[in-house]
Amino acid sequence: MNDDRLKDEFILSTLNDLVPEDHLVRKIAKWVDFSFIYDLTKPFYSDKGRPAIDPVVLFKxxxxxxxxxxxxxxxxxxxxxxxxxxxxxxxxPFSEKIPDHSTYSKNYTQRFYQTDIYHQIFTNVLNQIIQHNLIDFTNINIDSTHIKASANKKKFIEEIVTKEKSVFEDEMLDFINDHRQDDDDKSLPPSAKVETYSVFKVRS
Known part of the structure; x- marks a missing residue:
């Protein structure tokens, strides 16, 4: 049935009702406590001025x-x-606007650029995920090399965090340099490239 009226249908439902019970985000939300982010990021925020994006939202x-x-x-x-x-x-909720890319990038670069906050947060989250047995270690590849189930989990965390931090910071650096060029400022040098390829499976 091709009826545009369906697109204008009013649905009485909550956001919680619309997320399947077996969705991965529910498993992560159930087992990972993100409240530690507030303590880690508190030194980077001021009580003055307009309210900033919630740091938990920023890092999620x-x-x-x-x-x-x-x-x-x-x-x-x-x-x-x-x-x-x-x-x-x-x-x-639907009534609140999602931060767009530029707003997100500005918040990150103005507070956390060239700090180890991202590394700390991502390491903490991965540790919690592993602690609650949410990662299947029977099939892990690091640097394109298969690692057996008895793999050193500390090494695995460091490899994953290093990879994600490198990709993330490269993207933030590109954003900074785009704006520096607009202001006729010299671009910041690129960060060192880390060629790390990792694959892991989250348990279903």
């Missing part, structure tokens, strides 16, 4: 990017805007 965005293999922060923000499960995960 790259976590979604990493978990679901989305190509960029820009694309991730676009996906969150239309994906009910992602919106539920970062705890933003």
């Amino acid at each position: 965005i790259p976590i979604i990017k990493s978990l679901f293999g989305i190509s960029s922060i820009r694309r991730t923000c676009e996906e969150i805007n239309v994906n009910v499960a992602y919106r539920w995960f970062i705890n933003l």
Whole structure:
């Protein structure tokens, strides 16, 4: 039935009702406590001025990017805007606007650029995921080399975090340099490239 009236249908439902019970974001939300982010990021925020983006929201965005293999922060923000499960995960109702790429990038670069905050947060999250047995270690590849189930989990975490941090910081650096060029400022040098390829499976 091709009827445009269906697109204007009013649905009485909650955001929680629309996310399947077996969706990965529910498993992550159940077992991973993100409240530690507030303590880690507190020194970077001021009580003055306009309220900033919630730091948990800010850092859940790259976590979604990493978990679901989305190509960029820009694309991730676009996906969150239309994906009910992602919106539920970062705890933003339909009545609130998702940070766009430029807003997100400015918040990150003005507070956390050239700090190890991303590394700390991603390591903490991965540790919690592993602690609750949410990763299947029977099939792990690091640097394109298959590693057996008895793999050193500490090495695995460091490899994954190093890879994700490198990709993430390269993208933020590109954003900074785009704006520096607009202001006729010299571009910042690129960060060292880390050629690390990792694959792991989240338990179903």
